[in-house]
Amino acid sequence: MFSNFDFSVIPPSLPYIWQGLVFSFRLTVTAMLGGIIIGTLLALARLSGGKALGFAAKTYVDLMRSVPLLMMILWFFLLAPFFMKITPETSALITFTLFQAAFYSEIMRAGIQSIPRGQINAGFAIGMSYWQTMGNVVLPQAFRNMVPVLLTQTFILFQDTSLVYAIGATDLLKAADNTGKLYGRTVEMYIFVSLIYFAICFSLSMFVKYMNKRIAIIR
Amino acid sequence: MIQIQNVSKWYGSFQVLTDCTTQVSKGEVVVVCGPSGSGKSTLIKCVNGLEPIEKGSIIVNGTKVNDPATDLPKLRSHVGMVFQHFELFPHMSIIQNLAIGQVKVLGRSQDEAHERGMKLLDRVGIKMHANKYPGELSGGQQQRVAIARALSMDPICMLFDEPTSALDPEMITEVLDVMVELAQEGMTMMVVTHEMGFARKVAHRVIFMDHGQIVEDAPKEEFFGKPHSDRAQQFLSKILNH
Numbered sequence: 001m002f003s004n005f006d007f008s009v010i011p012p013s014l015p016y017i018w019q020g021l022v023f024s025f026r027l028t029v030t031a032m033l034g035g036i037i038i039g040t041l042l043a044l045a046r047l048s049g050g051k052a053l054g055f056a057a058k059t060y061v062d063l064m065r066s067v068p069l070l071m072m073i074l075w076f077f078l079l080a081p082f083f084m085k086i087t088p089e090t091s092a093l094i095t096f097t098l099f100q101a102a103f104y105s106e107i108m109r110a111g112i113q114s115i116p117r118g119q120i121n122a123g124f125a126i127g128m129s130y131w132q133t134m135g136n137v138v139l140p141q142a143f144r145n146m147v148p149v150l151l152t153q154t155f156i157l158f159q160d161t162s163l164v165y166a167i168g169a170t171d172l173l174k175a176a177d178n179t180g181k182l183y184g185r186t187v188e189m190y191i192f193v194s195l196i197y198f199a200i201c202f203s204l205s206m207f208v209k210y211m212n213k214r215i216a217i218i219r
Numbered sequence: 220m221i222q223i224q225n226v227s228k229w230y231g232s233f234q235v236l237t238d239c240t241t242q243v244s245k246g247e248v249v250v251v252c253g254p255s256g257s258g259k260s261t262l263i264k265c266v267n268g269l270e271p272i273e274k275g276s277i278i279v280n281g282t283k284v285n286d287p288a289t290d291l292p293k294l295r296s297h298v299g300m301v302f303q304h305f306e307l308f309p310h311m312s313i314i315q316n317l318a319i320g321q322v323k324v325l326g327r328s329q330d331e332a333h334e335r336g337m338k339l340l341d342r343v344g345i346k347m348h349a350n351k352y353p354g355e356l357s358g359g360q361q362q363r364v365a366i367a368r369a370l371s372m373d374p375i376c377m378l379f380d381e382p383t384s385a386l387d388p389e390m391i392t393e394v395l396d397v398m399v400e401l402a403q404e405g406m407t408m409m410v411v412t413h414e415m416g417f418a419r420k421v422a423h424r425v426i427f428m429d430h431g432q433i434v435e436d437a438p439k440e441e442f443f444g445k446p447h448s449d450r451a452q453q454f455l456s457k458i459l460n461h
């Protein structure tokens with residue numbers, strides 16, 4: 001059956017596929033950075049003891065985590081145009097960041113809680129304020145302890161970026177789909193992008209393993 | 220310097236401190252001892268406001284610690300504290316551990332903070348390890364760094380919470396030596412410890428706590444001579460007999 005395949009469609013479609021890949025990466029990196037920042041703030045809000053703020057953060061996290069990502073992507077894209085002009089790409093960037101923040105927040109919360117009370121007291125004892133202690137003592141350690149888990153989450157995030165296909169944002173999968181249809185060679189293109197996803201995820205997971213080992217040595 | 224007046228504190232319905240009153244004058248060294256769970260750590264943590272109190276008042280250098288209007292970070296910046304488990308910041312080198320408070324809290328420049336830090340490290344005998352990380356040092360060395368870190372803030376008094384009880388016996392002396400030197404230089408110190416040798420050598424007063432109460436608060440000679448309370452006597456004979 002492979003004799004029917006025509007992989008010669010791949011070279012001419014590479015520039016377009018590349019564009020899709022770049023967007024997939026941009027989406028991953030934006031959602032990761034934005035997600036970690038917002039997630040950390042959410043985690044701090046939950047741990048700070050402020051009742052209203054903590055409750056709001058918890059509700060947000062629980063809500064995000066109980067709705068499938070695909071639903072969030074579709075809902076946001078459907079509702080956002082009532083408030084602003086938005087491209088599928090921007091819509092995807094916002095949805096992913098907000099959604100991932102909930103997951104990163106749970107990771108950061110565990111990381112912050114893993115820092116012993118004595119470290120916080122030591123920060124306070126030399127006169128640091130709450131925010132100085134968080135920023136210089138607690139968060140750097142929490143973040144370091146959580147690097148492997150944060151990377152694993154990012155790697156799931158990268159795989160999930162293919163869902164934006166549903167709203168027509170041109171990521172790696174959508175780019176492959178478009179070119180495949182153009183040349184009438186969808187199956188070949190799907191095989192090709194599968195290999196790309198595999199190669200990237202495989203190297204990422206090797207990287208996570210490597211980081212795990214390195215961190216284990218530092219301790 | 221430190222005035223503790225009728226302080227009571229509860230953890231939920233459990234009363235950890237009951238009507239504690241004592242004071243530490245300028246230049247005085249006061250040792251606090253007592254059985255495990257008697258509230259020594261809690262009391263000393265109340266002094267710099269790491270733990271809130273429900274009743275009474277604590278005044279440090281004229282500032283009321285348990286007043287909501289008090290700028291606690293500012294107050295703590297000149298009250299040094301040394302912990303049982305050192306609590307150095309493991310993600311920073313030794314010299315960074317000494318510089319961070321000076322830079323972030325006192326607003327000194329990096330250069331100034333490093334210079335002062337190196338002087339203090341020299342003093343506690345750790346200068347050659349300035350660029351190592353806490354995990355690479357022995358417990359005794361870490362505790363000396365922790366003392367140097369507290370001193371880097373130019374404290375007006377120092378609080379110690381069992382600074383040697385997490386150390387192997389051969390390391391206790393090196394830490395105590397630093398503390399003795401500090402005491403002899405006239406530093407105001409409140410020290411929770413069971414090292415009675417240290418108390419005999421430099422303490423002016425000894426406080427004995429039990430069940431959250433200050434049972435005995437006497438000049439050193441009097442305390443070691445003949446404690447008034449049976450509990451203090453029992454405790455002393457127990458820890459002095461090994």
Ligand SMILES: Nc1ncnc2c1ncn2[C@@H]1O[C@H](COP(=O)(O)OP(=O)(O)OP(=O)(O)O)[C@@H](O)[C@H]1O
Nearest residue numbers: 230233235253254255256257258259260261262381
């Ligand atoms: N955060 C807390 N919540 C509830 N109870 C606490 C808390 N911290 C301490 N306690 C209790 O308060 C009592 C006094 O504790 P504290 O640590 O002050 O004792 P200590 O005299 O320092 O004892 P040790 O010699 O073991 O250090 C103990 O019974 C302890 O279990």
Ligand SMILES: [Mg+2]
Nearest residue numbers: 259260261381
């Ligand atoms: Mg204690």
